[in-house]
Amino acid sequence: MSLWRKIRGRLFGESDEATSEEALRGADDRATAARAEPRREPARADVDEASAELAQLARVGAPDGPSEEQAILLLRKARGTVREAEAAARVLEAAEDYAVPEAVRLACADILAARGDEKGALDALANASSTPALLLAADLNASLGQLPRALGTIERVLARNIDTPGARERHTRWRAALGAAPGPARRLDEATVVTDAGARAPFRLLREVARGGAGTVYEAEDELLGRRLAFKVYHRRGRDREHLEREARLADRMRGPGVIRVLDADPDEGWLALEWIPRGSVRDVLARGDLAALVPIDRWALPLARALARLHAGGFVHADVKPANVLLRDTGEPLLGDFGIARPLGARGEGGSAGYVSPERIAGRSSDPRDDVYGYGRVLEDVLHRLGERGIAMEEAARWRAIADVCIGPDDRRPANGAELVGRLPTARAKVS
Structure with missing residues (x-):
């Protein structure tokens, strides 16, 4: 079935139990009855x-x-x-x-x-x-x-x-x-290669915390300075140099509110050292079921939109806005991470995560801030979906649902960039009931 x-x-209460023969017999019976009875x-x-x-x-x-x-x-x-x-x-x-x-x-x-x-x-x-x-x-x-x-x-x-x-x-x-290369859709946290990061790591690796199409992230310790950090190792050492350098340079160029800090990098060995975020990403919070950390929504959604506005004003598109790339330094301080496929406005874009790429970009449009707005709407949709599953009601849920719908909806109605998105967001705090 x-x-x-x-x-x-x-x-609609339809059933597949009736066989074709029974259906035909029923139709014949109804036809006979219809001929026998006068029209009413x-x-x-x-x-x-x-x-x-x-x-x-x-x-x-x-x-x-x-x-x-x-x-x-x-x-x-x-x-x-x-x-x-x-x-x-x-x-x-x-x-x-x-x-x-x-x-x-x-x-x-x-x-x-x-x-x-x-x-x-x-x-x-x-x-x-x-x-x-x-x-x-x-x-x-x-x-x-x-x-x-x-x-x-x-x-x-x-x-x-x-x-x-x-x-x-x-x-x-x-x-x-659409002419794309065939291949199965992968889980968003599925790695393509297992790395031997431990042999080359200048830090003591404590545990693996995330895997993605580009690399693996570990919680690590800088024993010299006595601090924790996130150690990201690219799967293809050397061959991902351009990708790694782009991520490090853009994150450093955009350093400030809403952007994760890069502490060190080695393009030859294929790794980045980033600030450690104990709470993890929005995806991690959803996976743990720690949904209280995500309400009220405006506590993190407003500064996230401002971070996108700052990125767009700087002439770049992140191109991979999704729950796994929104980290929470605090519940009111979201950070954009993973700038590996970010591009200047209007540049040809490649890559992206299934489920968070706008239809227009799938169709081949060059890098556009509206693609990030689409990803933002999808992050909101995922959060609202999980809150609804858990029965967590909020006074502002309908307004944030409307924002998500606009961001995911037709391109001509979507906010043109992060600044326009900020201007459309509700500012009243949601209350958990």
């Missing part, structure tokens, strides 16, 4: 009930409207009837005025997709972030020929769970269609 068939079964006009009571149900769907999300479960039941009832198009239209109408639950919008989108209205279905899924909704949105974008956006959407799914059924197959197929 396909994934979408399962989703339709859950939302719909009873006035039935018409009134249908009108009342459609009116309820137009109030989904309103305080006096139907619940999520009731709305899905009404859509299920309308599906396959002459009223299904109007039922879907009423949900879209409600979404203009109210916060319609995502499960209801997904049910509506599924109806529209089945009717061949891909654009209408995408409208219903606007700003959706659940895995089933992202899968459907990816398929709809691919059907409309918007492969960069389809690929960017499926990478959001893979970044959340690389084993999502069908996601890797879509990723491989769409990358090939």
Whole structure:
């Protein structure tokens, strides 16, 4: 059974248990009954009930409207009837005025997709972030020929769970269609090479703390100065010299608020020494479940946006904004790390992490600050998703969700750079309830 068939079964009560023979026999029985009975006009009571149900769907999300479960039941009832198009239209109408639950919008989108209205279905899924909704949105974008956006959407799914059924197959197929080199999507923390860093390290290595496509990071000790530091070893010693030098020089050039400090470097041996951040990255915090460190959101999201604004004003694009590259010196002091693929504005960009690369960059656009704004929105989305999973409610969650949606949404509505992003951010502190 396909994934979408399962989703339709859950939302609309469809079953795969009936065989084709049984379905045909049922159709014959209904046809015989229809010939035997005289045609009847719909009873006035039935018409009134249908009108009342459609009116309820137009109030989904309103305080006096139907619940999520009731709305899905009404859509299920309308599906396959002459009223299904109007039922879907009423949900879209409600979404203009109210916060319609995502499960209801997904049910509506599924109806529209089945009717061949891909654009209408995408409208219903606007700003959706659940895995089933992202899968459907990816398929709809691919059907409309918007492969960069389809690929960017499926990478959001893979970044959340690389084993999502069908996601890797879509990723491989769409990358090939765009002319990218074939290859499986890797986990974001998966190393490509195991290094022998210990033999060349000028510091005492204590433990490995992170692995990525470019290198491995260790917690280390500078025994001479008696301090802890992060020791990053590139996988390809010598061959990654340009990458390493770019990371070290740009981090040093942009040193100041919001940028991690580089303490030492050896391009020949292929390593960097960086300041040690005990709390780790946003990804580490999410993995540990230490979500209290991320609320209120504006405590770290505002200074992170300011760091991007400073980088963009300096003429550079980070090009790899993701939870693993946002470190937390303190809960109110985020730091951008890993400038290895950063580029000057307008330069040709390469690399990036699946799930955090904008569709426009996937399509081949040169380095643009809006790509970092997209990554910023994805970081927000990941944090909000985990907070929602844990049932942590905040007064400002809806406002930050709206910011994430704008950052991830259509390019022409996205803030043009970090400075414009800062100007759009909510400033009131969120409160944990």
